[in-house]
Amino acid sequence: METRRLELLVALARLGSMREVADEMGVTTSTVSQQIAALARETGTVLLEPVGRRVRLTPAGRRLADHALTILAAVDAARSDLDPAAEPEGTVRVAGFATAIRRSLLPLLASLESTRVRMLIAEHEPAEALDLLAEDAVDLALVYDYALSPRTFDDRFEVTPLWKARWGLGVPAESAVGGLPAAAGVDRYRDDGWIVNSRNDADERVVAALAALAGFTPRIAHRADSLDLVQDLIAAGLGVGLLPEGMPMRSGVRLLPLREPVVLLRAFAVVGRGRAAWAPLAMVAGRLVR
Known part of the structure; x- marks a missing residue:
């Protein structure tokens, strides 16, 4: 479903008139009518019923308008989450070995209390943590190797040395x-x-x-x-x-x-390739490096 059509439906539920919707949204009444009709085809549901010379939402149309409020709010939240200028907000899932959790993660928790970023921490050995990262079950893996036996990371991951x-x-x-x-x-x-x-x-x-x-x-x-x-x-x-x-x-x-x-022993922060720009993850990873 086109989110723009859902916006028109929500406005119609609130205003009760296609003309008022058109005036508020800066489009023609014909455009409002056509977009609501297209939305009805997309959902396979009758959304409007005539009332004299006007129309009103059917029970199905009102239910869809209620859903649309949640859907549009989620879309707005996603846009905000991806906006690099917005305040980071979200939960970063971390898998790491015990020493790194004690040494690197626990000191960060107090500094995150004043932000809208939270961490979910799970203790795992490096191979386990990397498997979880590859499966998108975590956002960040803290792993280690030894200089005498270096670990090879494949191109699915972006790796940053820690300590x-x-x-x-x-x-x-x-x-x-x-x-x-x-x-x-x-x-x-x-x-x-x-x-x-x-x-x-x-x-x-x-x-x-x-x-x-x-x-x-x-x-x-x-x-x-x-x-x-x-x-x-x-x-x-x-x-x-x-x-x-x-x-x-x-x-x-x-x-x-x-x-x-x-x-x-060498510790590393590892994220999935292309994921490092997600604002909450970038905040946590940046503070780990510092």
């Missing part, structure tokens, strides 16, 4: 007796079990790369998604695993810095 963080090797405290060296090699742990992520293979690939440089193949002993659980497994003597520098270490765990090579 980087160094990771070290978490080991049982008793194995690090004598103090922490300036840089720890992984070769001393060639006979230990290794703990890797259960939902993402990025850190397993990094562990394999580190071990290959040291001349051995790591034995994957356990898989855990939670970094807190990784620490618990390490403290129990069940293996060693990668942990971020700056994370508080629980009793029984020591973090050895890795410098040759450095293990660097």
Whole structure:
């Protein structure tokens, strides 16, 4: 249905006269009559009935006029939403890994309270988040890779780097007796079990790369998604695993810095190609980068 015809129908319901509609809308009475007739053909419904020398809306015409108010309001809202000069308004759906949610998203929430933009946040590993983005189930994905094992993004996505963080090797405290060296090699742990992520293979690939440089193949002993659980497994003597520098270490765990090579996690904001101009998403993405 042509929205212009719906506007004429709404005006007719309000004014009750085609002449008054024509005067208000700046068209001829004939144009009003023709457009309402075309709308009746589009809907397959009789919209007008004669009353003496005038016409009035049929019950179906009045129902359509009621619907038209909602339809026209939605069209106006869509135009406003797409207007780059308008105040951003809408809900941005975000899928991201836990560290990025804590570090990047949560600090933004307070700054959004004074705006008309809201966020819906879901915790997902990178592959899951990118799948949701490809399916248009989310608007923004926060993902990561490691410099030792870079992720390849296909041309469906637009990618913006956010921040980087160094990771070290978490080991049982008793194995690090004598103090922490300036840089720890992984070769001393060639006979230990290794703990890797259960939902993402990025850190397993990094562990394999580190071990290959040291001349051995790591034995994957356990898989855990939670970094807190990784620490618990390490403290129990069940293996060693990668942990971020700056994370508080629980009793029984020591973090050895890795410098040759450095293990660097890189965080990215990813949106669907062509979607970055949507005002609410542009606001959130811009604040994330800043």
